Amino acid sequence: MVSPHGVKLAVYLISSFFGDHNAKVIECLLNRGTLTLAQILRFTELSRENVRSCLLVLIHHNCVQALAIQQEGAFGDAPKIITQYMALFDNIIHRMRFPKFIEMVSQELGKECEGIFEGLLQHGRLSLNQILDRHKQMASQGDSGKDAALDSFKSLVNARFVERCPAPEPFIAPPSDDETPAKKRGAKAGKMAEVTIEQRALEAAAPMESLRFLVETDSWNDASDKESNKKTNDIAVGGKRKLDESELLAKDESKVLWRVNFEEFIRRARHKACIANVKARLNDEAAIVLDAILELSRSSETKVKVDNSASLSINSIYDAVIKKEGGLGMDFERIRAALVQLGCETPLIPIDESYSIDLKNIIELARTEEVEPIVLKRYGREAYRMFRLLSKASRLFLTDEVSDATFVEKKDAVKILLGLWKDDYVEMKKIIVRGTSQSEQMLWSVNKQSLWRHVLDEMYHAALNLRLRITHEIEQEKETLQMPREKLTGELSIKYKRLMKVRIALESALMNLDDAIMLFHDF
Incomplete structure (x- = not known):
């Protein structure tokens, strides 16, 4: 379940990129969960044409996933297949x-790959033809430039920065009565949990691992892409477009669409954050x-779990x-000493260390x-x-124990602890102690999972x-920004420099805050 301020932030982002109608559809899906088209129409009170257009744009930009499920018919009617939509x-x-993400690509693969990558970020999903023709138009190069662009695209795929798009509308079969609940991904063996229909849909939509990063160069010049290429090429850089349903949902299996693989970027960010933390906390x-272990894990053919690195020999x-x-x-x-500092136990069998x-x-x-x-x-x-x-x-700690351990008077300790409890930083339980006289005692603890959710919502x-402050500052000086640079003199120059200084400070703070958001949500 997404936190309240998480929903507000997501809605604002969609509104900034795609407009208010799309934001209204996303808000409806985030607050109410997976819905059918009819339900979205009822809750948003938008026209059918507007909702369909919004869903197509949001699917194309990887913000919504469609899924097909079987619904039992009423009064003896045959079951029917209905389409539902879930917000990502x-x-x-x-x-x-x-x-x-752009900076990561630029540092590892260079400017050529960066240009292709930016195109995928801008357009959401593109076929290989569209990617190559867009690059050719922007770079004003001939066939040799197209060959170089193809090599750059392959580099992005090999680095797992780009992947094939998921199935547009996977069918989720109803579970049978004797089917046991599926194991949660990443859960410990023996612990069973019900998998939601949204999780099943994402798993069913994901391409097979053997195909996920496969580039079939013998079909990249398929003539069926010519019309869609023309539409892409006619768009100015930074512009937005709406595609028809056949393009967005990519029903034609011969047309492979590609998108940015966010999972890889988050994995690299996770590893970078862990290394930085260990360096500051240990040595x-x-x-x-x-760093060496995580690099070996990345290059390993074995699929590594999120919460552990691969098992590697000394x-x-x-x-x-x-x-x-x-x-x-x-x-x-x-x-070995560093491994002990990192929490690794010495192997019992030295031969297989x-x-x-x-x-x-x-x-x-x-x-x-x-x-x-x-705090x-x-x-x-x-x-x-x-x-x-x-x-x-x-x-759990009694109030007296907290007071004694932290050298704070009990009266002050109770006041401080109640303040932390009121703001959801600690948890409190009351117990009745029976003896010569009955008394009430308070027990204190920190529920980390609950605390992480609370802190994450504050960060959202x-x-x-x-983001609202950045938008406000830009709006305030909109006329100054629209003026030619050579006319920015005197008072206008002072205003422009102030805006740039404020904007850089705010955007830097936002990037640092986003690092913390990733730590609590994505890692």
Whole structure:
């Protein structure tokens, strides 16, 4: 379930990119869940034509996924297939991160790949023909330029920055009576949980792993793409377009559409954040070892779980470490010491000495370190000490215990703890103690999962406020921005410089805040 301010931020992003009608459809889907076309019409009170147009645009830009389900007929009628639509909240929020994704591509693959990648971000989904022809038009190059663009596109696919689009409308069969609940992805063995229809739809829509990053170059010049290429080429850079239903849903199986693989960017961002946290919390050597292990995990053919790295031998770790900057002088003993710092246990069988890193634990520590300064700034140093005590323990504390451990008078401790409880930073339970006289005691703890959700919602709220402030500042000086640069003199020049300074500060703060949002939501 998306938090209230998360919904508001997503709706604002869609409104900024695609207009108010699309935002209204997204708001309806985020608040009410997966809906049919008829339900969306009823709740949004928009016309059928407007809703269909909005859904097509949102599907094309990877913000909505359609799915087909079987619905039982009434009064003996045969079952019928109906189409429902679900909002993809994560993909909507990723639109804030486009500059970060572009920077990653530029640093790793260069400007040529960056141009192709920007086209996919701008248009959502494109066929290979559309990608190559768009690049040819923008670069004003001949066939040799098209060949270079094809090589750049293959580089993007090989780096997993780009993937084939999911199926436009997967069919979700109703579960049979004797079918056991499916295991949740990433759950520990033995723990069973019901998988939602939305999860089933995303899994059914995803292309097979063997096809997901397969480029079939023998079909990239299919003549069936010529008309759609012409439509793409007629669009100015930065412009928006609406495609007809056949283009957007790509019913023709011979036409392969490609999109940005957000999952890969988030994985790289997760690894970068973990390395930075280890470097600040432990030392450079532990960060070098972690970097080497994660790089080996990325290149491994084995699909690695989100919360752990691949299991790697000490020899392969050593070979990767000495190739890193600062790792050349590290021997096996220093690497083993760093692995112990990272929470790895010494193997019982020395012959098969292999290690894996618990990323989940690193991320949890990073989240705690992100929240602690918030508590310190809002509630003071005494509250900060209490919060640290409760967050690092796995038990409930009596008020007296908190007071004694943090050297705070009980009266003040109760006041501070109640303030933290009121703002959802700690949890409180009351118990009745029976003895010579009956008394009521308060027990205190930190529920981290509940706290992470609360902090994340506050971050969504702050991100929305920052985006609104940036928009307000630009709107205030709209006339100044529209004037030619050579006419910006005197007072106008001062206004322009002030706007640029404020805008850079606000956008920098927003990017830093988004790093924290990824830590609590995407990692």
